[in-house]
Amino acid sequence: MTFGILLFPGSNCDQDCAYVVQSVLNQEARLVWHKETSLDGLDALIIPGGFSYGDYLRTGAIARFSPVMKAVEKFAHAGGLVLGICNGFQILVESKLLPGVLLRNRSLKYICRDVSIRVENTGTPFTGLYKKGELLNIPIAHAEGNYFCDQETLDDLRKNNQILFRYADEGNPNGSLDRIAGICNPGRNILGMMPHPDRSAEALIGSEDGKRIFLSMMEHMSSKIA
């Protein structure tokens, strides 16, 4: 399978994602420059973390205007799997592919540490290999991860089981509404999450709890092909 990994000026987790795809999952990775306009031949897409355009304006606000984003919309509307991690999540909400916004952390500081998140819905292409209620040890690293949306949107997210991950225990490192750590679209093929599965796919660097997100995606894609 071929995972496309978007590369914006200022992306900085693109190589980490590529490493997971190639060396942990043994799949193909193709870096997609933000000026490209076609995503033909890709089975799934990762929008990696980083500081696209320096995040000098609102995070993700400029990246959404990159030429490649038109192709991403097309890819997603056709049912392709899109995983946005950290800055990737921020770009997805700015592009309106996912609802809500990501505000500055409540502490107003950048936070880099392991957190515990709970898997809330296993009926998606991204979480099929987890157990409902399972706790994952996974790092976060961001200054703007404080998820917020209006009440109506929150009601919809809950009703449709679009909240896939919540910060667990009493933890809520960034002040997110309803302790939201990751959400998907109603169609279940776009996931945005602040925690980094790309940083938790190998025991050597602390945790492999995030690896099954990628494996779930692969299983979903191969079942579709079959």
Add this chain to the structure above:
Amino acid sequence: MEREVNEPLALEHGLTREEYRKILECLGRTPTFTELGIFSVMWSEHCSYKSSRVHLKKLPTKGEGVIFGPGENAGVIDIGDGLAAVFKIESHNHPSFIEPYQGAATGVGGILRDVFTMGARPVALLNSLRFGLLEKTKNRLLFTGVVSGIAGYGNCMGVPTVGGEIYFNDIYDLNPLVNVFCIGLVRKDRIFLGQAAGIGNPIIYVGSKTGRDGIHGASLLASSEFNDASMEKRPAVQVGDPFTEKLLLEACLELMSKDVIVGIQDMGAAGLTSSSCEMAGRAGTGVEMDVSLVPLRESGMTPYEIMLSESQERMLIVARQGREKEVLEIFEKWDLDAAVIGKVTGDGHIRIKQKERLAADIPVEALVEKAPVYERPFGLPPYQQTLQNLNLELCPEPKDYNAVLKRLLAASTIASKEWVYDQFDHMVQTNVVIRPGGDASLIRIKGSAKGLALSVGGNSLYSLLNPYVGGMAAVAEVCRNIVCTGAKPLAITDCLNFGSPERPDIMWQFAMAIEGISDACKKLSVPVVSGNVSFYNETKGVAIYPTPVIGAVGLLENIEKRMTAHFKNEGDIIILLGRTKEDLGGTEYMKMVHHQERGFPPEINLDAELALHGLCLDLIDQGLVQSAHDLSEGGLAVAVAESSISSTPKGAEIHLKESGIRADALLFGESQSRILVSASPEKLPEIEKRAKQAQVPFEKIGVVTGDRLVIHPYISLPVSELASAWKGSLPEQVADKPFRARSK
């Protein structure tokens, strides 16, 4: 029209009368205003190392694995598998005092460029910071501002800040220190050097546009002491743009994968001037540049301003003739400015034009080789004798050791720095295996079984009391930190922070510290491959304590064999390797409890140190131990507490042998060359045997057990209480206090 040059103007530029006379001699005429500016920065202490050069020569810089030592943009060592590690440490002290966020941020930016200009991708940053005590609002602003600045720059760059250390002492109130270390990896056959070789080759300017920021940063900010007027030099602090630097990094590495570059150098201190002069100097060539071709941020800039600007995120490239287009195309792809601004010449002159007008014409030799070299007078300071007076009889042993241990764990210098490194992205690049907070940090090398251990440090109180010992101890301790992970120390880089070299007492400290560093490096076989000297760290006549900071790099052949500092299993035996003496001078304990910064620092025996390192590496390699932790500030009691406190806390019960030493020295003394290890009981005989063979003192002192730390008969506390004292201290001291949160 340019200003008329005369002696008073030269003095304003920080040059001395003699130096101005020497300039007249070199040129055989009065310099132009632009030429004066160029001389003043190139001959500044910061760029020329004129006071330190004669001493720096004493440092051992060669060794088996050294590919490039001092003189290049960064040091390069061979780490096998066709790879090399490129690293250096540098200071950004004065800018960080005047403008903490930008000062620290651009310090990070500068050291990153030093590493990637050699073709290496930066893989880790560390920092060594010194501030006054956090009770003062100003110090909290400096501390939080510097942390935000490092975070803001490093995080955006996607280079993890994996470790560091911070000391707090009143002496840094008016002169905090910000030293940043960076390491990168490069294929051995793809190393690039800063040389302007090949007559006729084009000189290409790339990166950010040039503005009026940072003019005289190197000469007036970094090369003179501080006073009230210094704050007015705020415009001499540069402003950083990490996003542009990230683009510059990617563009340069992309360019370097093609065969078009002859030489490349970053524009750091003294900007376009020093990069072009140094590149020509190394190649024995000349350069001719037209500053009207330089991409500018504002109009009306003079050649003087353009040559002296320290605008950030810029590089100078010498490309192969006819390949200019390829260079320009890559920078266009990354939305960066790039322009051919001149060419390499054969006459050994740096010639600066603005269109047709000649603004400067100086022999490069005059700027580089003929820069002044001073053998500054030095001598034992008159106050040294008084400093050594420490009457222990006047310092009674405390009654409540529990309280002392908790106070020590909460002392800012010893307390957990989690509040700091939580703000640094220390995980990006997915290589960090031992995260910040331990002795040394460890990163893996993808595609191999190897790991690199990294540590920075230096105890300035030791250096004040005996700079020779302080220099030795700094090298010994960072290497000991490396050894505690199981990695073998390979080489070091040094950042030498001192007061004014024009004072004989300061030069004495400097000369002694260098001898200490040099002796330790020779004994421990770790050459000095790069470094930085920061003089004039004094304000209104008060100098900082001599602060030599050392950054060390070690190699672990098999990362599966790595070792960490915390206790692992209930029932494991706790062993102290090394000898405890009555070493109380210069300790954190004496400073905190008895308010004494006096006496003699702990002695250091380099043979004992070397033997200890060998033993520790052997025990880890053979899988005989479960933990290894270096003893440093706070001594044995703090080390045991630190090994107990971790994500899975473990208690310990310790019995110390009666040895005729004061109990406070036994618990909190800082005798050097000691490591605390734990091991399962059946491994004990083998460990003891090996310790004997290595002639390293071995003492079984206790066992990992329960949830309390007990050191009979002095200390008994729940580990949870120790943990909250240690972890809670920094957040408490900065909470709800004025603070600027500008980190992204």
